[in-house]
Amino acid sequence: ELKVEQNPLFLSMQEGKNYTIYCNYSTTSDRLYWYRQDPGKSLESLFVLLSNGAVKQEGRLMASLDTKARLSTLHITAAVHDLSATYFCAVDMSGTASKLTFGTGTRLQVTL
Amino acid sequence: GAVVSQHPSRVICKSGTSVKIECRSLDFQATTMFWYRQFPKQSLMLMATSNEGSKATYEQGVEKDKFLINHASLTLSTLTVTSAHPEDSSFYICSARESGLAGYEQYFGPGTRLTVT
Numbered sequence: 730e731l732k733v734e735q736n737p738l739f740l741s742m743q744e745g746k747n748y749t750i751y752c753n754y755s756t757t758s759d760r761l762y763w764y765r766q767d768p769g770k771s772l773e774s775l776f777v778l779l780s781n782g783a784v785k786q787e788g789r790l791m792a793s794l795d796t797k798a799r800l801s802t803l804h805i806t807a808a809v810h811d812l813s814a815t816y817f818c819a820v821d822m823s824g825t826a827s828k829l830t831f832g833t834g835t836r837l838q839v840t841l
Numbered sequence: 842g843a844v845v846s847q848h849p850s851r852v853i854c855k856s857g858t859s860v861k862i863e864c865r866s867l868d869f870q871a872t873t874m875f876w877y878r879q880f881p882k883q884s885l886m887l888m889a890t891s892n893e894g895s896k897a898t899y900e901q902g903v904e905k906d907k908f909l910i911n912h913a914s915l916t917l918s919t920l921t922v923t924s925a926h927p928e929d930s931s932f933y934i935c936s937a938r939e940s941g942l943a944g945y946e947q948y949f950g951p952g953t954r955l956t957v958t
Contacts (some may be wrong), residue, residue: 745905760945762946764949769954770951770952771950771951771952772885772934772949774946774948774949774957777945777946777952779945817884817885819885821867821945825938825945826938826947827873827890827938827946828887828948829887829947830887830888831884831885831886833882833884834884836882
């Protein structure tokens, strides 16, 4: 059974600081997704990582994928309050987005 | 981008009644749609995969007679929670995968919050 774990589960950080969220998974997969969820809302797609070594950046967020280590990271640079949300990674075992297994989620709180 | 809608966004029902939730892909055709459930402060759990024109595939532990799924067209899937009970109260999110492509992404609906009293 595929297990997807994120750490930390909760992260409180000050504006302007950098931090990394980790997503570890237990079975080989070449596809990994990162989503953001605001309270009471659905998921917003952030990144789709489709191969080993993939790196994508958007604004203050950068995601990477190491399929050999079964690890993805979401790096936050110079955090701002607007980034406060819960972040989920999801692993695709099917290769065709037919089955996503979500991580435990990381609740990020950026304080002023 | 691809847009998925859900209706209703919020519903309150009495215990023992049934509730239907609709999931529509607005600007693309979706052979496959997915239904997830999310309890407060928890992750998303896949309940079932809905395939147009065929029976849904349910995940282990999900009662197919309680959560009825119908995918009658390429743009609409419905989830009916039958004989709802308070423990069915949750946030239900659907997603859709576009037909005919490599299909490497699911597009998520805005979610439906179900409260059973």
